[in-house]
Amino acid sequence: MSDNFGSSSKLPLIAVTVHPSKYxxxxxxxxxxQDMRFFCRLHGIEEESEIVSYAILKVxxxxxxxxxxxxxxxxxxxxxxxxxFHVKNASALHNLRCIQYNPKEDMTDFISKFLSLCRTxxxxxxxxxxxxxxxxxxxxxxxxxxxxxxxxxxxxxxVIRLFQGIMYEYPMxxxxxxxxxxxxxxxxxxxLSHGEHIPIESGSQLSRVSCDGISRPxxxxxxxxxxxxxxxxxxxxxxxxxSIICLKHETTGGxxxxxxxxxxxxxxxxxxxxxxxxxxxxxxTTEPGYHNDPNGVWAIGHTIILENVSNRLPLFCDxxxxxxxxxxxxxxxxxxxxxxxxx
Numbered sequence: 001m002s003d004n005f006g007s008s009s010k011l012p013l014i015a016v017t018v019h020p021s022k023y024x025x026x027x028x029x030x031x032x033x034q035d036m037r038f039f040c041r042l043h044g045i046e047e048e049s050e051i052v053s054y055a056i057l058k059v060x061x062x063x064x065x066x067x068x069x070x071x072x073x074x075x076x077x078x079x080x081x082x083x084x085f086h087v088k089n090a091s092a093l094h095n096l097r098c099i100q101y102n103p104k105e106d107m108t109d110f111i112s113k114f115l116s117l118c119r120t121x122x123x124x125x126x127x128x129x130x131x132x133x134x135x136x137x138x139x140x141x142x143x144x145x146x147x148x149x150x151x152x153x154x155x156x157x158x159v160i161r162l163f164q165g166i167m168y169e170y171p172m173x174x175x176x177x178x179x180x181x182x183x184x185x186x187x188x189x190x191x192l193s194h195g196e197h198i199p200i201e202s203g204s205q206l207s208r209v210s211c212d213g214i215s216r217p218x219x220x221x222x223x224x225x226x227x228x229x230x231x232x233x234x235x236x237x238x239x240x241x242x243s244i245i246c247l248k249h250e251t252t253g254g255x256x257x258x259x260x261x262x263x264x265x266x267x268x269x270x271x272x273x274x275x276x277x278x279x280x281x282x283x284x285t286t287e288p289g290y291h292n293d294p295n296g297v298w299a300i301g302h303t304i305i306l307e308n309v310s311n312r313l314p315l316f317c318d319x320x321x322x323x324x325x326x327x328x329x330x331x332x333x334x335x336x337x338x339x340x341x342x343x
Contacts, residue, residue, distance in 0.1 A: 024060040025084025092120035175298040178235035186335035191221040205271040211317040222250040238297040258308040265325040278309040
């Protein structure tokens, strides 16, 4: 065997200089043996028993290999029977349960790491792989979207393709600070609208808003999601549920605003900004208590309520298309959803 390794004058430099590392239980046995076989083949060694005998010399002495081991299968079984292999498997399973997808991370790196952990942890069931991949997502909304798309997929390559596609596409559907949106009333199908700034009385900074917009994206129906009064949010950051926002009318520059007097319950456009211009974005639901679920990011098509922070009442559209504060948050007339008009 030494003669074979010595006659290296005609071999590529990599074959002469790169030697497999010592196996100490921290590597994947099959990958490590594959590297060893490649190394031996570069040096003209192709006999299975000879490769195994050399591989045994590269195994840490703490890992006992039976003396008569001469096959790849027997060698791998010996490596996998050692406690280090079981510890590595358990560690990989733990890391698989804890892995989290970071949108700023390169997709290739994440998928490669995920597949490596699945292999090391011996997770071969497609349904288990789907579950671990879904659990890597912190956003409930996107997890639910992917779960529905995974349901009838029986090929893991397609699971990865779907995951990649949705993760690249989903940010385009998120409402962000700085997003230009239209706000549609679910029940009537009309849009929150504001025409020219016509003061309700001479010198007033307040003017009327309504829910009579029926086209999209007419200029009167476009609102810009901005930082709430008293805060500075980073433009481009997604708006999470239970976040406070202001809605600025693109054409007039007025902010959606609630009346100072709770008894009036009027909603206006205000050519300024104060506490009454702050709105809390909540999910709409028929289940008490679900409003307070902070998970998820506001996205187009999600049914929401907009609750005025000062008055603690939700935005409401009556049968005459008047916009005011009313309802308990569960009423059909409290239901709205946003559509992107621009980022």
